[in-house]
Amino acid sequence: xxxxxxxxxxxxxxxxxxxxxxxxxxxxxxxxxxxxxxxxxxxxxxxxxxxxxxxxxxxxxxxxxxxxxxxxxxxxxxxxxxxxxxxxxxxxxxxxxxxxxxxxxxxxxxxxxxxxxxxxxxxxxxxxxxxxxxxxxxxxxxxxxxxxxxxxxxxxxxxxxxxxxxxxxxxxxxxxxxxxxxxxxxxxxxxxxxxxxxxxxxxxxxxxxxxxxxxx
Numbered sequence: 001x002x003x004x005x006x007x008x009x010x011x012x013x014x015x016x017x018x019x020x021x022x023x024x025x026x027x028x029x030x031x032x033x034x035x036x037x038x039x040x041x042x043x044x045x046x047x048x049x050x051x052x053x054x055x056x057x058x059x060x061x062x063x064x065x066x067x068x069x070x071x072x073x074x075x076x077x078x079x080x081x082x083x084x085x086x087x088x089x090x091x092x093x094x095x096x097x098x099x100x101x102x103x104x105x106x107x108x109x110x111x112x113x114x115x116x117x118x119x120x121x122x123x124x125x126x127x128x129x130x131x132x133x134x135x136x137x138x139x140x141x142x143x144x145x146x147x148x149x150x151x152x153x154x155x156x157x158x159x160x161x162x163x164x165x166x167x168x169x170x171x172x173x174x175x176x177x178x179x180x181x182x183x184x185x186x187x188x189x190x191x192x193x194x195x196x197x198x199x200x201x202x203x204x205x206x207x208x209x210x211x212x213x214x215x216x
Contacts, residue, residue, distance in 0.1 A: 010078040020071035042090030053078035064190035152206035
C-alpha cells in the first residue's frame with residue numbers, strides 16, 4: 001500500500017473471492033509494511049468494485065454450492081483515499097475474526113434452512129426440536145466475543161453436535177422433492193470439510209489458551 005499523493009494505491013491479486021462477481025464494494029486486506037518485530041501489518045480497505053484498476057474475472061462454478069459465484073481479483077494501481085481505510089488493525093480486528101464469525105453465521109443459515117425443510121416436509125417432532133435447540137445455541141454463539149477461547153471451544157462443540165443431527169436426519173430427506181434433496185445432499189458434504197483443518201487448529205489453540213489438554 002504505497003502512499004500516493006496523500007492516499008494509497010493497491011496492487012495485488014486474490015483468487016476465490018466469494019461473491020465478487022456481483023459485488024459493488026470490495027473489502028481488501030492490504031499489506032501495510034511491517035511492525036517493530038518485523039511482522040507484516042495489514043489494513044482493511046473499502047474499494048469500489050468498478051474502480052479503475054480493478055479487474056474481476058469470474059471463476060468456474062464449484063462443486064460445492066455452485067450457485068455462489070467466485071472470482072479472481074486483479075488490483076493494479078487502484079487509487080484510494082485515507083477515508084477508505086477501516087479503523088483498527090486489519091488482521092487482528094478483521095481477518096483473524098472472520099473465520100469464526102463466518103462459521104457461526106453460515107452454520108446458523110444452514111440450520112435455519114434445515115429447520116424450514118423439516119417443517120415443510122413433516123420430519124419427526126424430535127428432529128424439529130433438536131433443530132430449534134441448535135438454532136438458539138448458534139444465536140447465542142453469535143453474541144459472544146469472537147476472539148475468546150471459550151467461544152471457539154463452544155463453537156467446536158456446536159458444530160460437532162449439529163453434524164450428528166444432520167447426519168442422522170438424512171433418511172428423512174427422502175420425503176423432500178428430488179431437486180431440493182439432491183442439492184442438500186450435494187452441499188451437505190462440503191459444510192464440514194471446507195476449512196476443516198483451520199477449524200481444528202483453532203480448536204487446539206483455544207484449548208491451549210485455556211490451559212487444558214488437547215484431545216480429539
